[in-house]
Amino acid sequence: MDLRRILESPAVYQKFQELGGFFGARLKAMMAYMPPLPDGSTVFDIGCGPGHIVEHLGKVNYHGFDVAPDYIEFAQRTFGHLGTFHLRQFDATAVVEFGKARAVMMNALIHHLSDEQAVSLFRTVRDSLEDEGFVFTLDGCLREGQHPFARWMHTHDRGEFVRTEEGYRRILEQVFPRVTMHIREDLSWVPHTYCVTVCHLANR
Numbered sequence: 601m602d603l604r605r606i607l608e609s610p611a612v613y614q615k616f617q618e619l620g621g622f623f624g625a626r627l628k629a630m631m632a633y634m635p636p637l638p639d640g641s642t643v644f645d646i647g648c649g650p651g652h653i654v655e656h657l658g659k660v661n662y663h664g665f666d667v668a669p670d671y672i673e674f675a676q677r678t679f680g681h682l683g684t685f686h687l688r689q690f691d692a693t694a695v696v697e698f699g700k701a702r703a704v705m706m707n708a709l710i711h712h713l714s715d716e717q718a719v720s721l722f723r724t725v726r727d728s729l730e731d732e733g734f735v736f737t738l739d740g741c742l743r744e745g746q747h748p749f750a751r752w753m754h755t756h757d758r759g760e761f762v763r764t765e766e767g768y769r770r771i772l773e774q775v776f777p778r779v780t781m782h783i784r785e786d787l788s789w790v791p792h793t794y795c796v797t798v799c800h801l802a803n804r
């Protein structure tokens with residue numbers, strides 16, 4: 601039985617996220633660190649998966665992007681009344697098409713991307729932010745001394761690029777002048793090390 605294949609099912613993926621406390625971890629991290637989103641804010645959610653997070657963002661203009669057809673089909677069918685879901689990568693053409701955003705979210709995306717892919721995406725994302733906008737990211741993280749089960753999960757993740765705090769920082773600081781990073785190990789009941797970041801365009 602290949603758990604990675606099973607997680608390609610949107611319903612199974614979300615059940616796994618909820619039972620493990622991983623979905624709750626995203627909500628706790630957003631509550632703790634994400635700057636407020638005024639009503640009507642435009643939010644781009646890159647690597648949105650099945651899209652459940654849109655239920656927790658308030659009255660925003662939400663666009664989810666993902667490259668997995670099953671996830672996007674599920675998201676559009678289930679949450680199409682709350683936002684728009686796009687089966688595509690987020691690239692320069694998306695910036696032209698959808699304008700600027702107050703927030704760009706990437707929950708559990710960066711660890712699916714190589715350093716080169718991540719830097720290139722963040723440069724595109726930078727061009728899509730309003731002056732007061734921000735990027736919010738959350739990913740699994742390697743740390744010396746972390747719980748052995750967390751380490752096992754991070755080294756067997758579907759994403760091949762789970763990094764240390766320094767690894768994530770190196771990427772983000774190439775693009776954003778202000779990067780605030782938090783390492784948390786108390787967000788889910790299943791042991792997990794989370795790297796949560798908020799990035800801004802201006803260093804103030």
Ligand SMILES: C[S@@+](CC[C@H](N)C(=O)[O-])C[C@H]1O[C@@H](n2cnc3c(N)ncnc32)[C@H](O)[C@@H]1O
Nearest residue numbers: 646647648649665666667668689707708709712
């Ligand atoms: C671990 S899932 C996270 C899903 C969701 N954001 C969440 O928090 O549960 C990572 C998602 O990123 C998507 N993905 C991977 N590479 C991508 C890319 N270059 N552009 C957009 N989505 C991508 C995958 O299809 C997958 O749905």
